[in-house]
């Protein structure tokens with residue numbers, strides 16, 4: 668059912684003068700998800716988001732927002748109210764105060780005066796700019812300006828947010844502040860699509876991830892599914908004894924695939940195909956073999972590694 672999806676596209680395509688920027692994309696995003704759209708420069712992320720925000724006319728294909736067809740005419744004004752779009756080149760009016768800037772947009776959305784006041788206070792609190800309400804925008808830091816842009820994007824209480832590279836150019840602290848705000852918005856029930864070419868920005872935030880390459884959506888899945896499908900179990904092992912003896916014992920375990928020596932030379936990173944019980948069995952067997960272990964630590968390959976593998980698969 669189309670209604671189950673906050674966003675659903677069918678064969679969505681954008682062609683610019685013979686060049687295809689977005690190619691036959693069937694994107695599905697459930698309500699309440701934080702969906703990370705990842706891809707290198709020029710992959711088509713901005714073009715896709717602009718079409719979802721009704722800022723760009725698709726060459727072909729259809730877009731449904733909460734089950735309603737998105738068209739770039741005035742046939743469905745409710746849809747505009749449901750959407751909040753933060754473009755990558757966000758415009759700010761440097762000479763205005765923070766309050767006047769937000770009020771200007773609240774008026775554009777026809778919020779009546781009492782709602783406007785309440786809403787301005789709410790969003791300023793959310794983006795932690797209450798104490799800057801009288802400041803001129805040109806005096807704000809880049810991180811504050813980006814939070815102000817986000818405040819403007821949600822002033823009309825949309826239920827779907829489209830954020831195009833919102834953290835690019837921000838320092839680690841500003842990125843973290845931005846992520847915290849996104850988490851609050853998700854908890855409030857918003858569906859959020861957020862693009863980046865920096866995976867680590869998204870790994871902590873997203874519930875699902877899509878990867879774009881050369882206009883195609885080459886992967887789209889929940890994070891848990893990706894972990895399950897692609898992330899290998901690894902075990903870090905340390906010993907006080909001879910490495911060869913540990914390696915000999917590892918060779919006898921059917922779930923040990925390969926290993927690599929860690930830089931400290933007294934530790935190994937083992938690629939392991941078994942389940943939790945098999946890890947426990949390996950640990951028991953090493954102890955029974957009298958190997959003086961200093962460390963036995965199970966980890967999962969992180970998202971960065973998974974995506975590098977995926978990129979490699981796509982390229983090969």
Ligand SMILES: Nc1ncnc2c1ncn2[C@@H]1O[C@H](COP(=O)(O)OP(=O)(O)OP(=O)(O)O)[C@@H](O)[C@H]1O
Nearest residue numbers: 683687688706707708709710711712713714715864
């Ligand atoms: N208005 C336009 N006219 C012609 N070509 C365009 C236009 N907009 C985008 N393109 C081209 O479409 C392709 C996809 O661009 P897009 O900006 O959507 O990618 P992106 O993944 O957002 O990249 P980035 O990470 O650099 O922002 C690029 O080759 C770009 O040059």
